[in-house]
Amino acid sequence: HGEFSSISPAEFFYRNRQMAGFGNPSQAVYSTVRELVENSIDACEEARRQPDVRVSIDEERSGIVRVTVSDNGTGVPYGEVPNAFARVLYGDKFTARQRRGTFGLGVTMAALYGQITTDSPVIVVTQTSHTIGRYYQLLIDIENNQPVILSDESHEREGPGTEVTIRLKGDLNRSRERVYDYLQLTTVASPHAHVELAINGSSIMKMGWWHQILPAPTTASKPHPHGADLELLRRLVADAGERSLHSFLVESFQRMGTRTATRFLKFLAINPRQAVNTLGRGDISRLSSALRSFDGLGRPDGKCLSPIGKNAFLASIESVFAPSALTYGSRGPTEWSGNAFIVESVAAIGTGARAADVPTLYRFANRVPLLYDSGEDALTKMLKRVNWVQYGVRSTTPVSIFLHLCSTRIPFKAAGKQSIASLPEIEHEVLSLLRELGRSLKKTLKRGERSVRDAQK
Amino acid sequence: HGEFSSISPAEFFYRNRQMAGFGNPSQAVYSTVRELVENSIDACEEARRQPDVRVSIDEERSGIVRVTVSDNGTGVPYGEVPNAFARVLYGDKFTARQRRGTFGLGVTMAALYGQITTDSPVIVVTQTSHTIGRYYQLLIDIENNQPVILSDESHEREGPGTEVTIRLKGDLNRSRERVYDYLQLTTVASPHAHVELAINGSSIMKMGWWHQILPAPTTASKPHPHGADLELLRRLVADAGERSLHSFLVESFQRMGTRTATRFLKFLAINPRQAVNTLGRGDISRLSSALRSFDGLGRPDGKCLSPIGKNAFLASIESVFAPSALTYGSRGPTEWSGNAFIVESVAAIGTGARAADVPTLYRFANRVPLLYDSGEDALTKMLKRVNWVQYGVRSTTPVSIFLHLCSTRIPFKAAGKQSIASLPEIEHEVLSLLRELGRSLKKTLKRGERSVRDAQK
Ligand SMILES: Nc1ncnc2c1ncn2[C@@H]1O[C@H](COP(=O)(O)OP(=O)(O)OP(=O)(O)O)[C@@H](O)[C@H]1O
Ligand SMILES: Nc1ncnc2c1ncn2[C@@H]1O[C@H](COP(=O)(O)OP(=O)(O)OP(=O)(O)O)[C@@H](O)[C@H]1O
Ligand SMILES: [Mg+2]
Ligand SMILES: [Mg+2]
CATH class of the missing domain: 3.30.230.10 (Ribosomal Protein S5; domain 2)
Known part of the structure; x- marks a missing residue:
């Protein structure tokens, strides 16, 4: 038998970067732009401002590309910058509401690709509404999936927002058309956003703000009964303490009103007043199957x-x-x-x-x-x-x-x-x-x- | 700004299990079979035995499927079983030689899907050539990516090898044809292997051993110069200590003979006798680019x-x-x-x-x-x-x-x-x-x- 070991998630995505969109120098430029722009627009919506996102791509020499994306978003809280940008599976979008970001992976992947192809640290300048600007240079310790801080100093900036610079081995000629299309279509799907693109110093596009009204903010919904797999249910039960099963269902799930919960538990022949922490594994298992196949619930909460x-x-x-x-x-x-x-x-x-x-x-x-x-x-x-x-x-x-x-x-x-x-x-x-x-x-x-x-x- | 946190790699693949082949109940049965069978054949080749792999699939009741795969492979060392089967990104196939497995993810994914759909622990019975048999029941602590051992006891078995049982919500009718094709084609690509399939107690296929000769064992090669991205090179340099750059290149890379290394370093105008640990970041960067674009090297080592x-x-x-x-x-x-x-x-x-x-x-x-x-x-x-x-x-x-x-x-x-x-x-x-x-x-x-x-x- 070989030697057993584990690898960090950064190591996993380093070895398998084609799975994350960084498999070749043309798609790498595209993926870098899209990961940064998505983060910027998420942040501007969070700040309740019309996104003003500026992308500049400079070909420093053949095959070496510098991508900078700046925004007028929330900025990133200082203590969080190193982990947010130089650690895989770390972020603030793990909640149950629609965001562009979802994995806590994107920008760190782009930084990782830049680092292994050009030795460049990712550069982040960010400012929130409570802080002055700050400048970071970060590398990723891939084996341990943690940031290495090369610089961390105060830095003037005109207001809240973030600017990220990544230097990577990339094929600009092969990717520029798709980058253009991506940015144009970004304004189509986010009509309240404005995007600029400059390549090698020339302005290529300025477009957006087709619609002045910001989308309503999203709020996380409670889990839906159809999502009650055993892991989700186990976690909800663990947090519920001695609460009654009936109130647990009504409190924990959307579309589970008092009468629906009563009817549901009667059908399952479980005592609605039983304390949740006294449920056996078999009961939790039956509860999960029944919740997942429970028909006749209303449409899910759209907020x-x-x-x-x-x-x-x-x-x-x-x-x-x-x-x-x-x-x-x-x-x-x-x-x-x-x-x-x-x-x-x-x-x-x-x-x-x-x-x-x-x-x-x-x-x-x-x-x-x-x-x-x-x-x-x-x-x-x-x-x-x-x-x-x-x-x-x-x-x-x-x-x-x-x-x-x-x-x-x-x-x-x-x-x-x-x-x-x-x-x-x-x-x-x-x-x-x-x-x-x-x-x-x-x-x-x-x-x-x-x-x-x-x-x- | 939201609340920042990290998620474990088990959590990542729990949330995104469709990326690992577990997105629907039909593909889940297929993926369970293939992840177990691949591990079995890898283990039998490691043991230098003609693989004798037996798959049984039983539909316990509508939509609940039990998959058992047994083999005559190396078995798994006891101390390693919990991590190997109930921890994501853990295994012994991270070395640079061809194996079917590669991520340290497969069997844990199958166990995870079984656990969240049926509450069943994965059951492993394994025996190596130095040990008597042992029986485990394992769950995965998904949030922390670590095993939870429900049972760990000695157990009779007829010889070295492993048997894994996973119980999952699966669609047997939709998947059985593709499972059959997969097993048949497995013998095509591994003609030294024999596979049996039984469904609900009936023997469906017994085939293989089309070719009696085991493939030659593979041995890990040294890295190839074209793979010398900055992360790989940084790690090799970190291990090289005070060794001279010339001997570092010859020792660390395949296809890098003494004369090739001399010619390469002369072209780069770097002193071949310089100690590797005195190289600056700029030199390492130049070395990486030069190695990756170094033409005229022989074919890579095929062993x-x-x-x-x-x-x-x-x-x-x-x-x-x-x-x-x-x-x-x-x-x-x-x-x-x-x-x-x-x-x-x-x-x-x-x-x-x-x-x-x-x-x-x-x-x-x-x-x-x-x-x-x-x-x-x-x-x-x-x-x-x-x-x-x-x-x-x-x-x-x-x-x-x-x-x-x-x-x-x-x-x-x-x-x-x-x-x-x-x-x-x-x-x-x-x-x-x-x-x-x-x-x-x-x-x-x-x-x-x-x-x-x-x-x-
Ligand atoms: N321009 C930005 N403005 C504000 N916050 C940002 C910005 N860029 C990144 N962040 C923060 O860094 C975190 C990590 O970003 P990253 O792109 O790696 O993950 P994500 O966007 O959460 O998910 P995904 O992997 O799907 O992109 C984000 O969750 C966000 O909190
Ligand atoms: N039947 C088996 N016999 C011997 N060892 C096994 C068996 N099944 C699993 N293992 C061990 O458990 C480890 C983890 O298995 P797992 O399938 O999760 O990962 P892997 O095979 O290394 O990679 P992949 O994710 O690509 O399948 C393996 O690396 C191997 O050491
Ligand atoms: Mg993102
Ligand atoms: Mg495997």
Whole structure:
């Protein structure tokens, strides 16, 4: 037998960085930009300010790229900067509400890739509303998954927000087009945000603020009964102490009112007044199965979600793509394994996309554009399952579908957050929504053909 | 700002279990079988015994499945069992030689999924050549990524080897066909192995031992210069003490002989006699870039690899598929980012596969069949890039391609180990090999058509 050992999560992602989007020098530039920009927009929404995010990419010499992203967000509390930026699986987005970030991994991955390819520390300048600015240079101790602080000093900054600089071995030429598309589509899914891109000192784009209203803030929801796997339930029970089972259910879960809880426990033949800490393992097991298969609960609480919404989504697509016709649809909130989600979509005609028998698909998850790995993605699969020809989509009509899935947890296929796993609840809603849009498109396309024929007479 | 915290790697994979192949009850059964079987075959090869692996799957009641896999491998040393089976990122396969396992994650993931869906501990009975048998029941403390030992007692067993039982919520009907295919193809890629499958007490298959010769054992290679990223180099330098730079290079890297090292350092204008621990960061940085772009090195050392080989691969495919014609090819060893790899392939005519313009592809990585997520896989992409029609492949000729990539590190796209990332070095070798096989096929197909025509006269 070999020698047994463990590896840190930083070591795991160092060895398998292609799983996190850092497998080649072109995708590495893209992934660096997207991880930083996502963090910036999350932070600006948290600060309740319209995001003003500036990206500069400089090719220092062939194959060495410097990426800097600055924002007007909350800033990062000083004590937290080293762990936030130089430790894997550390962050403040582990709660049950929709954010772009989710793993506590993204920016540390980008810093790690920069460090192992160019020996550069990640540079962070940040300021919160209670502090003056501070400047950090950080390396990652990969074997132990902890930060190494090279610099930590005060630094002037014009106001709250953060600026992050990463220097990496990257292929700018191969990645610049996709970076541009990502930033443009970022404003489409976050119409309240503004993004600038400069490459080698030249301004490439300044766009956004298509819609002035900030999305309503999200608040974490209580767990949904369908998410009550044994680990979740065990933790809730451990915190419940001597509380009665009935009040435990009502307090711990959403959609579990007093009468529903009474009915549920009667059906399970468990005494509702029994103290939770006296439940045996068998009871907890039965409780978990029963909660997970409990039908007839209301729709999940949507206050943890932040859909783009009809007005904002139509406004941003009109501003960016100038289509000749648009239609919006949305479904939910519903849930997959207890995770609340909404799917919303805009079908647009005449956006300059290539006309084909299948519409061009733009995918979004928690307002983040997904530009890689569409092949095995659940959204792509559902698009292909629709018989678009029957709705009048032909290779003469350039139709684009902008499809946004938002959830308290996005079931990504890999840590690079580019592709959505096939889960029946999500696929069902996406497919139904696409068909709704298809029917709506059909009317518009028929009207359009009629008016073209009328014009030709 | 929210509350900052870290999550354990077990917590990460609990929340994101679809990334590791445990996203739905059908794939969960498949993933449980494959994670256990891979471990068993790795262990039998380590023990230098022909693997005799027995899989039983029992549906206890609707939707609850019990999977047991037993082997005649090395067994697991007692002190290591709790961490090996109930701790994520822990194992003995982190060295630089080809194994099926690689992350120290697989079996713990299966145990975790079983635990959260059925409250069952993983059951392990194991015996090594120095010990009597021992029986364990383990749970995973997910928040802290550590084992919880429910039972640990001596237990009779007929000899060295291991038996693992996992009870999980699973969809047996949806998964059984793919489990069967996986086991059958496992014997194709490991012709020295024998596999049995029983479902609900009935024997479903007993097959293997198509080739009696065990593969030669693999031994870890020294790092290759092209793998000298800054983290690897920093660690090697840290261990090198006061050794001279010249001897450091010769000792630490494969393909770095005394004259090559001298020439390399002269070109870099660094004193070969300089003590390694006096190198500055700038020198180490330059050394890393120079090593990674150093051309003209020999092929990497192949003793860390275990290709199936022509005789064994042809024998297993003939035994399982009874094709009318077969041709074998292989390329390498070469390397991607310093990781040695070989690609080998058999093209078979008339295997019962559906005839089409593109051959049916069977993918293997480190002798493990890959049955999911073919869409974005590098091997699939290269198959589609070949113009098979020019080689005579038509929808009248059922052609199958069995394609095996083996490497000291497989660049999987996700922790579920089903799909290979697009890396240029690997794609280049795969595409070249497929075209070689195409040319070989063309001759065979022409001959076949001629003989059919002759027979018809
Ligand atoms: N620009 C920023 N402004 C404010 N806070 C930030 C910024 N960038 C990073 N952070 C903080 O650092 C933490 C770690 O960031 P990181 O990108 O690694 O993880 P995440 O965003 O939580 O999840 P994910 O891995 O999905 O991106 C965040 O949770 C956030 O608290
Ligand atoms: N049947 C077995 N016989 C002997 N050792 C085993 C067996 N199953 C597991 N092990 C030991 O337990 C360790 C952990 O197994 P696990 O499947 O989690 O990781 P791995 O096989 O190293 O990598 P991977 O995550 O890619 O499967 C292995 O490295 C091996 O040492
Ligand atoms: Mg992030
Ligand atoms: Mg394993």
